[in-house]
Amino acid sequence: MAENQYIRLWEELKKFLRLQIDYTKLTAVEKVSLLLSAVAVAIVFGLLCACALFYLSFALACALEQWIGVEWAAYMIVGGVFAVLLLIVYAFRKQLIVNPVTRFVTRLFLDNK
Numbered sequence: 001m002a003e004n005q006y007i008r009l010w011e012e013l014k015k016f017l018r019l020q021i022d023y024t025k026l027t028a029v030e031k032v033s034l035l036l037s038a039v040a041v042a043i044v045f046g047l048l049c050a051c052a053l054f055y056l057s058f059a060l061a062c063a064l065e066q067w068i069g070v071e072w073a074a075y076m077i078v079g080g081v082f083a084v085l086l087l088i089v090y091a092f093r094k095q096l097i098v099n100p101v102t103r104f105v106t107r108l109f110l111d112n113k
Helices: 002-068 071-091 093-110
Strands: none
Touching (some): 002 093, 071 093
16 A cells, blocks of 8 residues: 555656646746847847938938038048947946846846746
C-alpha cells in the first residue's frame, strides 16, 4: 500500500515538473514577444522621427538661407546643430539609452507578475 502511494507521488511530481516547464516556456515566449514588439515599435518610431527630422532640417536650412543669404552656410549651420546633438547624445548615452533599456529588460524578465 505504501509502495502504491510512492508511485502516485512520483507520478504527481513528474506531472508537476512538466507543468512548471510548460509554464516557464509560456512565460519566456510572452516576455520575448513583448521585447520584440517593443523593439519593433522603437524601430518604426525611430524611422518616422528620422523622416520628420530630415524634412524639418531642410525647412530650417531654407529658412536660414533666406535669413543669411548664403545657401551652403545655412546647410553647414544645420549640419553643425546635428553634430552638436550627436555629441550630446554620445556624451549622455548611458543616461539616455543604456539605463532605460536595461531597466526595461530587467523589469520585463525579472518582474514576477
